[in-house]
Amino acid sequence: MDMSAVRAAIADAARAVVLPAGIARLTATGYVPDAVTPPCFFTADYTIDFDKAMGRALDEVELTCQVLVGIADDRAAQRTLDSLLAGSGPSSLKAAIEAARGAPGDYALGGLAHDLHVMRVQGYRWYEHQGTTYLGAELVVKIIGEG
Incomplete structure (x- = not known):
């Protein structure tokens, strides 16, 4: 898999997502951006398990x-983050990312991977990025594809 292309496709x-009225x-x-314009989603680190098939x-x-x-x-920030982390709905990152799986039988991310699945949310907390504090969380996406 071309991880640069996969990461760009996940961001696309x-x-x-469609955020509630009044939210940027x-x-x-x-x-990982140098500077953040909130609300902001970005792909960060990843692990690869090679050779899961011969x-x-x-x-x-x-x-x-x-x-x-x-x-x-603080309350509005938590409501916004909660809507982005929801399992479904127009603001759901899970729903938006998993829509890139394509139709049954199609490859995911426009052919870049066999399949993907948003597995979990973790690390709901304050994050510092370039000296500014934000409320945030992590999403872990499992992606499978040719080696």
């Missing part, structure tokens, strides 16, 4: 993504 899929559009990027036929990736929101109003 995340941009499909989600910024999404396939790399002959380099399958690798398995766990991609950790982060979502950060501004904290001008």
